[in-house]
Amino acid sequence: xxxxxxxxxxxxxxxxxxxxxxxxxxxxxxxxxxxxxxxxxxxxxxxxxxxxxxxxxxxxxxxxxxxxxxxxxxxxxxxxxxxxxxxxxxxxxxxxxxxxxxxxxxxxxxxxxxxxxxxxxxxxxxxxxxxxxxxxxxxxxxxxxxxxxxxxxxxxxxxxxxxxxxxxxxxxxxxxxxxxxxxxxxxxxxxxxxxxxxxxxxxxxxxxxxxxxxxxxxxxxxxxxxxxxxxxxxxxxxxxxxxxxxxxxxxxxxxxxxxxxxxxxxxxxxxxxxxxxxxxxxxxxxxxxxxxxxxxxxxxxxxxxxxxxxxxxxxxxxxxxxxxxxxxxxxxxxxxxxxxxxxxxxxxxxxxxxxx
Amino acid sequence: xxxxxxxxxxxxxxxxxxxxxxxxxxxxxxxxxxxxxxxxxxxxxxxxxxxxxxxxxxxxxxxxxxxxxxxxxxxxxxxxxxxxxxxxxxxxxxxxxxxxxxxxxxxxxxxxxxxxxxxxxxxxxxxxxxxxxxxxxxxxxxxxxxxxxxxxxxxxxxxxxxxxxxxxxxxxxxxxxxxxxxxxxxxxxxxxxxxxxxxxxxxxxxxxxxxxxxxxxxxxxxxxxxxxxxxxxxxxxxxxxxxxxxxxxxxxxxxxxxxxxxxxxxxxxxxxxxxxxxxxxxxxxxxxxxxxxxxxxxxxxxxxxxxxxxxxxxxxxxxxxxxxxxxxxxxxxxxxxxxxxxxxxxxxxxxxxxxxxxxxxxxxxxxxxxxxxxxxxxxxxxxxxxx
Ligand SMILES: Cc1cc2nc3c(=O)[nH]c(=O)nc-3n(C[C@H](O)[C@H](O)[C@H](O)COP(=O)(O)OP(=O)(O)OC[C@H]3O[C@@H](n4cnc5c(N)ncnc54)[C@H](O)[C@@H]3O)c2cc1C
Numbered sequence: 001x002x003x004x005x006x007x008x009x010x011x012x013x014x015x016x017x018x019x020x021x022x023x024x025x026x027x028x029x030x031x032x033x034x035x036x037x038x039x040x041x042x043x044x045x046x047x048x049x050x051x052x053x054x055x056x057x058x059x060x061x062x063x064x065x066x067x068x069x070x071x072x073x074x075x076x077x078x079x080x081x082x083x084x085x086x087x088x089x090x091x092x093x094x095x096x097x098x099x100x101x102x103x104x105x106x107x108x109x110x111x112x113x114x115x116x117x118x119x120x121x122x123x124x125x126x127x128x129x130x131x132x133x134x135x136x137x138x139x140x141x142x143x144x145x146x147x148x149x150x151x152x153x154x155x156x157x158x159x160x161x162x163x164x165x166x167x168x169x170x171x172x173x174x175x176x177x178x179x180x181x182x183x184x185x186x187x188x189x190x191x192x193x194x195x196x197x198x199x200x201x202x203x204x205x206x207x208x209x210x211x212x213x214x215x216x217x218x219x220x221x222x223x224x225x226x227x228x229x230x231x232x233x234x235x236x237x238x239x240x241x242x243x244x245x246x247x248x249x250x251x252x253x254x255x256x257x258x259x260x261x262x263x264x265x266x267x268x269x270x271x272x273x274x275x276x277x278x279x280x281x282x283x284x285x286x287x288x289x290x291x292x293x294x295x296x297x298x299x300x301x302x303x304x305x306x307x308x309x310x311x312x313x314x315x316x317x318x319x320x321x322x323x324x325x326x327x328x329x330x331x332x333x334x335x336x337x338x339x340x341x342x343x344x345x346x347x348x349x350x351x352x353x354x355x356x
Numbered sequence: 357x358x359x360x361x362x363x364x365x366x367x368x369x370x371x372x373x374x375x376x377x378x379x380x381x382x383x384x385x386x387x388x389x390x391x392x393x394x395x396x397x398x399x400x401x402x403x404x405x406x407x408x409x410x411x412x413x414x415x416x417x418x419x420x421x422x423x424x425x426x427x428x429x430x431x432x433x434x435x436x437x438x439x440x441x442x443x444x445x446x447x448x449x450x451x452x453x454x455x456x457x458x459x460x461x462x463x464x465x466x467x468x469x470x471x472x473x474x475x476x477x478x479x480x481x482x483x484x485x486x487x488x489x490x491x492x493x494x495x496x497x498x499x500x501x502x503x504x505x506x507x508x509x510x511x512x513x514x515x516x517x518x519x520x521x522x523x524x525x526x527x528x529x530x531x532x533x534x535x536x537x538x539x540x541x542x543x544x545x546x547x548x549x550x551x552x553x554x555x556x557x558x559x560x561x562x563x564x565x566x567x568x569x570x571x572x573x574x575x576x577x578x579x580x581x582x583x584x585x586x587x588x589x590x591x592x593x594x595x596x597x598x599x600x601x602x603x604x605x606x607x608x609x610x611x612x613x614x615x616x617x618x619x620x621x622x623x624x625x626x627x628x629x630x631x632x633x634x635x636x637x638x639x640x641x642x643x644x645x646x647x648x649x650x651x652x653x654x655x656x657x658x659x660x661x662x663x664x665x666x667x668x669x670x671x672x673x674x675x676x677x678x679x680x681x682x683x684x685x686x687x688x689x690x691x692x693x694x695x696x697x698x699x700x701x702x703x704x705x706x707x708x709x710x711x712x713x714x715x716x717x718x719x720x721x722x723x724x725x726x727x728x729x730x731x732x733x734x735x736x737x738x739x740x741x742x743x
Contacts, residue, residue, distance in 0.1 A: 001365060001426050002358050003649070003656040069357060221738050236741040238727075241734030245673075248733050252670045256649035257642075263359050278642050334638050337618060338625075344641070345615045346433040346608035347369070349648045350359050 001350075003259070005073065013073035017080065019050065024081035026308040032084045033167040039137050044085050048118025052087060056095045061102065061112040068092060068200065072262035075204050079211025082315045084168040086123065086134045088204040090115060094122040094142055097149070097197050101184045108151065108184065111140055125174065128198055128324050135159040135172035145178050148186035149193055152176055166314040196269050199276045201323035203265055206258050206276075206283035210251060212316045213283075213290040217247045219309055220294045223301075234297070243293035250289055254282035260350075274336045277329035284326055287316040361430070368423075369430050375407055376438040388444040389563035394478075394520040397444035401475030410473045411449045414457075418465070419473035425602070425655035429648075432606035439612075447517060448472040448479035450603040452525050455595045459542075459583040467579075468544070480518035480547070482526035482569055483592065485511060490728050492527075493536040493589070497571060499528035499543050506530070506543060506581070508551075508574040516722075518567040519556045522547060527588045530581075540588035544580040551575075560714040602655070602664065604723065605675045607648035613682050614644035616707070623705075624689050636685040643678045647671075666737040669729040676719030676726060683713035 005013075023043065032040050047053060055071050057063020071092045078088055095115055102108040114120030123138035125131075135141060141157060143150050159172040185193050221244060224235030234240060261279035264272045291313040295302035302309050320326065336342055343351040361369070385400065386393030404410045405419055413428045414420025423431070443449065449472060456469055471477040488494040497510020508528060518524060524545050531539030547554060551574035556564030583591045621628075621637045628634070654667060686709040687694035696703040697710065720726040734740040 001361050001652070001656070002660075003652040004660065005357060217738070221740055225739075225741055232743065233741045236743050238731065241740050242727075242730045244738055244740065245730035245733040248737060249670045249673050252667065253643070253646040253650055253674055256653045257646050259357070259653070260359070260649050263357055267359075278645070282642070282646060330635070330638070333642065334634065337638055337641055338622060338634075340622065344618060346436050346611040346648075347430075349433075349607075349611070349645065349652065350361075 003256070005259075009070060009073060012070075013077065016050075016052070016074055017077045020077050020081045020083065024083050026082075026311055029082055029084060029168060029311055037137050038168060038170050039085055039134070044087075044121065045118045047085070047087055048116075053091045053118055054116035056091055056099070057112050057116040058099050058102075061099070061109055062116040063095075063112065067266040068096075068203065069259075069262045069266040072203070072207050072258065075207035076211040076258075079208030079315075080215050082168065082212065082215070082311050086121065088208060089124055089133060089201070090122050092204050093197060093200045094124040096200060097124070097142060097193055098122070098151075100193060101149075105151075105184055111151070114139070124197070124201075126198060126201065126323070127194065128201070128328070129322065130173065131162055131171040132159070132174050133172075134170055135174050136161070136170060141174065141176075142184075143174065143176060144194055146186075147188075147190040147194070148178065149184045149190055150176075150178050150182040151184050152182050156182075164318055166318045168311075168315065169318055195273075196265075198324060199265055199269070199272045202276050202280045202329065203258075203261055203272075205319045205323045206254075206261065206279040209283040209287040209316060209319050210254055210258060212312045212319070213247065213251050213254075213287040216287075216290040216294040216309065216312050216316070217244055217251070219312070220244060220290075220297045224297050227299075227301075240297050243297055247286070247290045247293055250282075250286040254279070254286045257282050273332055277324075277332040280324065280329045281326060281333065284320045288320060291316050365427060365430060368427055369434060372409070372431050372434040373438070375409065376434055376440055379403055379407070380438050380440045385441050387563055388442065388517070389519070389559075389561075389565045391520060394444060394517075397441055398475055398478060400441045401443070401445050401478075405474045410475070411453060414453070414469075414473065418469045424659045426652070426659060429606065429608070429652065429655055432608040433611075436606075436608040436612040444517065445472065445475065445478050446604065447481045447521075447525075448477070451481060451595050452479050454603070455525075455542075455582065455591060458594065459591055464579070464582065477523055478517065478521040480515045480521040480524040480567075480569075482512035482515045482518070482524040482545075484514045486513055490725055492592075493540075495527055495529060495540060497526075497528050498532055499526075499530050499541060499576075500532060501530065501578070501585075502575075504578050505575045506578065508543070508545065508571040508576065510571050512569040512571075514557070514566045514722075515569055516566045518547065518554055518569055519564045524569060525582075527592055530585050530588075534586075537589040539586055540592075541585050542582040542588040542591045543576065544582065545571075545574065545576055549574050549576065560717065561711055602651065602658075602668075602671075605671075607644065607651045607675075610644040610675055610678055610682070611648055613679070613712070614641045617641070617682050617686055620686055620689055620707075620709075628689065630688065633685060633688055636681065636688070640678065640682045640685060643674070644682075647674055647678065650674075666733065669724075669732045669737070672723055673720075673726050673729050673733075676716075679712075679716045679719050683709060683716040687713055 054063040055066045059065040075088045098108045098112050111120055120139040122140045123132050123134045124142040127144050138154055141152050157174050157176040159174045162171045164171050224240050225233050227234050258279045261275040264275045294309055301307050385396040388394050388397040408421055410419055412421045412423040412431050416422055485495055499506040499508045526543050527540050528543055529539055530541040551572040553570040555568045557566050559565040617637055693706055698706055735742055
């Protein structure tokens with residue numbers, strides 16, 4: 001039993017954090033809003049050169065052969081900076097799906113190689129949502145139909161932009177035709193892959209939500225130390241201190257839940273529903289609280305387009321509803337816990353992991 | 357990261373489980389806030405000590421088993437699972453014990469630790485005073501040096517278990533001209549010393565769970581001072597770190613409460629009209645798990661040589677407010693019967709929820725109020741301005 005990340009994993013996190021904080025500043029995010037695609041291709045290539053898109057690509061296809069538990073710290077850092085590009089969804093959500101069907105579908109093996117080098121960006125749809133993020137810049141789209149999963153190149157689909165509150169989010173409805181040639185999986189296998197995909201999607205979102213929450217807290221702590229009223233820093237007032245302390249508590253107790261979920265997705269994907277939903281619900285709570293207490297502590301400044309806070313608030317509000325909204329995940333928790341057969345009790349903290 | 361127990365940890369769990377199954381009293385003990393219950397709980401401490409289960413993380417020479425913190429968590433999980441008696445000596449073993457190990461001289465360790473571990477000597481904590489609650493640095497009671505002795509005068513209050521305990525560990529002003537955090541020392545006082553008067557204070561349930569202690573020219577040898585003269589505040593803060601941090605409230609306690617809450621809910625599921633109750637049950641369960649996961653993370657880190665940090669304040673807020681929420685929810689489920697004491701003839705199925713509810717009201721107050729913890733988090737963890 002050892003519930004810590006290795007020194008290597010932590011070093012990787014801190015290197016990536018340095019890189020992202022330097023490259024993906026709020027000014028850089030705003031600059032990206034003004035581009036046609038809302039995406040920075042050079043940045044994508046940089047991240048690929050750093051090996052980030054290749055992390056979960058199997059070694060056989062030119063990747064690093066790592067797992068979700070290795071990626072989770074990176075997903076958190078993507079949230080910290082509100083990265084506009086879909087690194088988490090291509091590299092952690094779509095990639096393992098492609099990898100699990102690559103043996104029977106040579107085209108997937110090829111796509112995986114291109115993900116690893118940064119040549120291909122893969123968007124992914126799911127029955128949990130009416131929209132596909134990044135359909136406009138994706139080279140390929142993974143799309144569900146009933147219990148089937150299909151892979152199509154972008155030029156085989158029609159997409160319509162659906163503007164989101166978050167200028168960085170590029171959502172689309174997609175019209176497309178399934179055919180035997182596009183089909184990767186279906187039936188029982190399809191259902192299983194879709195379920196696992198949903199859990200990875202929710203896991204990636206939960207990690208980003210906690211990164212967003214931490215950044216909103218940091219920004220607010222800094223702002224309230226600088227802004228003065230009544231002759232002193234507003235942050236010296238206990239009401240504002242307690243707003244931030246409450247955020248710190250909710251982040252602190254959501255992180256280990258996230259880490260258990262990432263571990264379970266990696267080691268026992270079939271048992272991950274409960275840990276993932278727990279992580280998603282806790283991370284959402286933490287991020288929504290940080291947004292609410294953050295804007296309140298900023299006063300009118302927080303209500304402006306100019307203040308950077310909204311970059312992070314809007315992402316949090318959007319991600320809270322994606323890859324299964326709160327109701328979906330809470331419902332899964334209720335179903336699990338209220339089943340008389342659920343393994344619960346003090347000796348069962350890791351019972352799910354060890355059930356098999 | 358590896359979330360599997362090792363073969364040794366699994367064997368350890370089995371050993372704990374078997375020992376508890378053979379030794380936990382079948383009839384629940386009386387409350388340790390009665391003379392009879394205190395004696396029964398002291399007896400239980402002695403039984404634990406006889407099997408070297410009193411404090412498993414302690415070195416073997418002090419009656420422990422030199423266990424890792426992960427093993428301690430396993431022990432606690434089994435302990436609460438077996439519904440074993442609450443630890444009457446928690447002030448001693450969880451608070452003073454670790455402080456003695458860190459600051460005590462070899463002679464002090466020898467004098468106090470074994471007697472504490474064996475259940476012979478029970479400890480109370482004497483820090484608060486009538487005018488020094490949240491503002492503990494306002495302590496006024498004095499212990500002034502006369503030769504090889506300190507002469508103690510003043511008053512402590514809210515001292516848990518002091519009514520029946522044998523000793524109390526206190527903070528006194530050893531420099532009478534000092535102010536605030538300076539000039540305080542950490543001193544151990546036998547409660548049967550001449551000049552000590554203990555006045556019981558009944559708590560919400562009517563039992564004298566804490567007491568006022570008056571000191572009138574009480575003499576103790578200088579040997580009873582822990583650490584240097586004037587170093588009391590920093591020693592006390594390290595004790596408080598243990599108290600709020602890890603040991604005092606292991607997650608198993610709340611996980612078992614959460615489990616009982618889920619069971620209570622399932623039993624009454626069909627009569628419940630308030631839809632928010634189910635959400636409260638499920639989110640309480642999740643929070644108890646989150647607390648356990650967080651503690652496993654801290655324990656793993658400490659086992660690898662890390663230090664306990666500001667998590668002690670976040671922990672204290674989290675478990676105390678969770679405990680309150682769980683007991684509120686249980687009473688909501690019990691509805692009209694919630695107010696009945698278990699001995700009422702119509703009180704079938706009410707369990708101990710009412711007593712737990714009353715005690716849960718004190719969680720956000722003792723061990724440093726949650727308002728003070730929030731100040732600490734904001735100022736020390738987040739770096740917000742003091743003034
Ligand atoms: C069940 C129980 C057991 C206890 N056991 C012991 C024991 O064994 N030994 C011991 O020494 N003490 C013990 N205590 C005492 C405990 O440590 C104190 O009650 C606690 O520190 C608060 O002090 P107070 O009661 O004087 O409240 P006060 O300090 O008067 O506080 C009252 C209210 O004012 C708030 N407040 C005060 N100052 C501030 C501030 N700066 N900012 C914001 N809010 C503030 C508090 O948060 C609280 O809500 C126990 C208390 C309880 C309830």
